[in-house]
Each structure stands twice: as structure tokens, then as C-alpha cells.
Amino acid sequence: MQENLSNMIRVALIGSTGYTALEVARILLSHEKAELTIATSRSDEGKPLSEIHPSLAGRCDVALQPFDPKTIAENADVAMCCLPHGASAESVRDLALAGIRVIDFSADFRLSSVPLYEKWYGVTHPWPDRVGNVVYGMPEFFGDEIANADVVANPGCYPTSAIMPLAPLVKAGLIEADDIIVDSKSGVSGAGRSPKLGTLYCEANESIAAYAIASHRHGPEMQDLIHRIADKTVNVLFTPHLTPMDRGILSTIYARPVLQDNDTVESVSSRLMAQLRDTYRDHPFVHVVDHLPATKHVAMTNHVQMTVRVSGNEDQPGRVIIVCAIDNLSKGASGAAIQNMNVMFGIDQMTGL
Template identity: 45%
Template sequence: MIRVGIIGATGYAGIELVRLLTQHPQVELAHLVSHSYVGQDVAGIYKNFKGILAKDLEDMDLDVLAGECDVVFTSLPHATSSEVIPKLVAAGVKVIDLSADYRYNSAAVYEAWYGVPHPDPALLAQSVYGLPELHRDEIKGAQLVGNPGCYTTCSILGLYPLLQAGLVSPENIIVDAKSGVTGAGRNPSANTHFCEVDESMKAYNVARHRHTSEIEQELSLAAGQEVLISFTPHLIPMKRGILSTMYANLTGAYSHADLMAAYEKAYGDESFIVLHEEGSLPEVKFVNGSNYCHIGFVVDQRLKRVVVVSAIDNLVKGAAGQAVQNMNLLFGLPENTALSAPGWYL
């Protein structure tokens, strides 16, 4: 059995990890760490676990985690994960970090977008970007995985095959994305409580959202040159789900079949990528509750442009599910273990 620790177990991403891992046949939930609820039963905080999981929440003890866990998931704010991860890595524990601290190929890029010096450049250089569809072989041999978030996963997977195949221009790409409110985390704020978000929709952090830099990092790898995007996130009045609509200029007179061939070449064997046929586009209700990413597109021959639509559940493929997918790779398990259930739809 894989002995698992979760730091930040009662946040939205952390508790989604708990939910998924209770169904994992090879996992023992050894330690659930929560600063806010030390000593309380997790089923008393999230009552959906009543009768299923009885586990007391603990204060963080890195020596205990290092000695009794095979893998630790860290679901903490940026610049906080890096305070605990080095000790775990030094003890030989595998770590999957859900913050942004270990997702970057360049400390300078992190510092430019987060406005603080990177807290651990040496370990950053050893980490692997945890998007399995792109970096599977590297993940398998890693000790530290920087697990990508919601906007990044949805947008990168939607555009990567087209840039890799040279079918779209790396210039003037637009990503317009909508997220459910759980993407803002569990801590309440005036911007996210019910009366503020219900019956409304708003753009935020326009032209300066931090996930822009991650998307550009991975799409630049696909294109073999620097890619800069215009990224606009929106908050919409639903609990979970991400829908990204992406616009890119075609480099030639390509048909739907031409572009589909690129997607099939890139994702034909992928367990969690669902490609929509011509005339069909993803919706968030197709993916919520699941680890799947649905991708569809329309070729706009009039404007010589493709419009790509991708959808994921921000808490699953955009956070906890992807982390479990990475864990499965780290321990040589079938990648879809505990993750193959379809979306809820309703």
C-alpha cells in the first residue's frame, strides 16, 4: 500500500484528494494535516464522509510525515509549500505540490509574475511539471512534481497539438476562460460569497493573471519558440468547472479533418482526453466530477482561424485528480486507477 499524507486536507483541492483517494485500492490515508481543524474528525467537517472515513485531522509534523509517508500532497498557498517541501524531499519522500512554487522552468519567470524571489531555486530545477499528457516519462522518474492548476491544464491541453504541428501561428493567441467559484478556494471573501457571484459574471486580473505564465511556458515548448498569449479569466456563478475558449490564426488552408489528425496524433492513446467530433463542443457538465478533459473545435474558414473549446473540472483534472494521476505514474500503477469514473452530468 502507498502511505499518503495530505497537507492542507480541508481546503477544496485537499478534500477532493481525500474523496478520490478513499476509492483508491492501493492507498492508505496515513496523515491528514489541517491547521484549522486539528483533532477533529474529517467527517465532522465534511459530512459526506460520514460512515465512509473516520480520520482525525492533525497539526503538521514534518518528521512524522517524512517517516511514515511514501508520498505527500501539499495543498498550500504559493511561497508556503516551499517552506515544508525541502525537508520531505531530503528525507526521500515523493512530493506532489498543488501550489505554483515548483511548476516553473525558470525562477525568473516565477518572480516576475508572483512579485517575490523564488524561495527554492535549487529544488525548482529538479521538479517536473505535472501534466502527464505532455511530461509522462519525466514524471515517472521524479521525486517532486509541480501539479498544474485549472486554467493552465484546460488551456494547454486545448492548444498544444496545434502549435506542436505548426497548424496555428504562435502569435496573437487569445484564451478566454470561465471558472466556477471553487477555483478561488475555501476561504471566504467579499468577492466570492453568494450575493456577489449569483446572477453575475465578471472578468478579473485581465492581462495579468499569474496562470498566463504557465500557459506560455508549455505552449512555447510546443511551438519551439516563445509564445505570448492574451488571457482573460472570468468568474461565473457555478461551483465547479472550467471552460476555455481559445482563438488562434491558422497557418494554412486547413480543414477540420486536418486539425483533428493533429489532436488524434497527440492524444489518441490518452485515457483522459475526449475529442469531440465536428459539430459537437464540450460543456462543463460533461466533465464535472471527473478527471477528463473534453476538447472540440470549429474551423472558421472566413477568418482563417480556429476556435478551440476545452472543459475540465477545476477540482479534479485541474487539481486533485491530476495529482492522483501523477501519483499513479510515480508508483508504476495504471494511470487511471481510481480516476476512470465519468462526469456527473447532473
């Protein structure tokens, strides 16, 4: 399958023990134009990657190496950096300086300014020069920049589910920018693979709970990016919930429509659906659907389903309710990264996805 090695994009996995790293490896197993050539880990150096992730047994023979930018740059064309926030920026810098293109899964280069980053992440940024100067890896809006980027900031999972439906509607002036609520429900994989009480099976199973109300770091990321795309300041109140499922994010979004004369529930709904359909006509992963999306409809895929409803009585339209479903590990992380890689290397963005 991989006889023609010279034509394959060689991928390095930096920080290989978590769920997003496994998802990258999994997708690459059936990617016809890219292959995993290196994987690094501080904690499990020397072990086969398939020992950390038994689903790869017999399917992937990469062994874990220490992090060495030079070796990585020699043996890979792109590095997928799956390190935690804060720790990531340094590795991204070292990799970029070693001459390899990087897709950074952390939040370290997503936000527009150093003060905003340092306020929300509570650390001094190790490479402040590049902050505000790294493309946000959402090809639906920044495809051209991604194609030429040396570093790509892979989007956050919750922000993806909110920015994709909201940015086009705010930009088109169809909803009020200053009164938006994003009520999101995420599968447990979003909390990572480090053992913690709250993500034990018997704590998370058969239970749903909100957390980090109005204080989650993905709130400012939503605001920052919608502002960047729509050129309008927005105010987003964001509430994440831990939901008893492995994967998936469902965001239920409440906004106020900008009304026109004689608007009805139906006319508002049609106008917003039309705007979304128009925005995503040529974007094969985004589906503006009539039904109410469930996370199961997009699980294990890079696809997005979204729809719009409008409350109120017939000729008194009330609020706009948008529902958007993604897979948090795929379009919310590793699938988006592969899509970005495809765009960076000039191949069909759907390859392997």
C-alpha cells in the same frame, strides 16, 4: 477493502481544509490501491478531517495533525501538498529532504525560472535550486519524468485547459504562436474555501464577470509550458471569468491557422482535429470530440473534452476557435494529482479516477 495494507500507496494530505484537499480525500475513498494515512492542518489540529468536510462523515476517520516532515515520511509514501503559493515551497522542500515524494498543488515549482516566478508571485523563492528542475505533472506530456520524480509540480487549472489543446497544435506548426487568446470561464471553487466577499453565494450567483484581465498568473504558466512542450515562444492573452457554478473550466481559445495552399474552413478544421486525435490517441482521459463540450460533460471526472471550429467562408478560413472543458478540481487539480501519483507508483493511471 483495505485488508492488504502492505500493497497500498500511503498518502499524506498537507493542508487539508480546502476544496482540493477534500477532492483528494474523496477520490482516495474509492481508490483500490491508495489510502489516506495522514492529514495535516495548522488551523484545525486535532479535529477529525470529517468535521471540516462533513461529506466524509462515517467514511474517513483520519484526524488532523501538525505538520511534521519526519512523521509524514514515516507514515506515507507520497505527500499531496495543498498549501498556498509561497508557503508551499518550504514545506515541499522539508518533505523532499525528509525522503518522501511530493506532489505540489501550488505554483511554486511550475515555472522555468526564478525571475519569472518572482516577477509574477512577488515573493522570494525559498528553494530556488529546484526551480526549473521539477517535472510538470501532466502525464500526457511528461509521463516518463513523472514516473521517476521525487517532486511533481501539479499543473494549474486554467493552464491545463489551455496547454492540452494548444501545445500539440503549436508544436506541429498548425497555428501561429504569437497571437493566441484564451478566454476562460471557471466555477467558483477555483477561488478557494477562505471566506471572501467575492465568493459569497449572493455575490457570485446569477452573475458572470471577468477578473485579472491580462494580469493573471496562469497566463505566463501557459506560455512557459507551451514553450517547454512545443519548443516555440508563444504569446497568450488570457482572460479568466468567474462563472456561477461549483466546478468546471471552459476555455474558448482563439488562434490563427498556419494556412496551406487551397485551404478551406473544412480542411483546416480537419487537419487540427486530426493532429489532436493523433496526439491523444493513447491518453485515456483526453477526448477530441465533434460536439461542443460543456463543463457538465466532464464534471466530477478527470476527463478532458476538446474540439476545434474554424470561422470564415468556405474557401477563406478565418480564425481557429478551440473549446476545451475540464473539471477545475479534478483534472485541474486533485484528479491530475491522483493520476500523477498513479504514474509515480507504476500503476494504471486511471486507477480510482
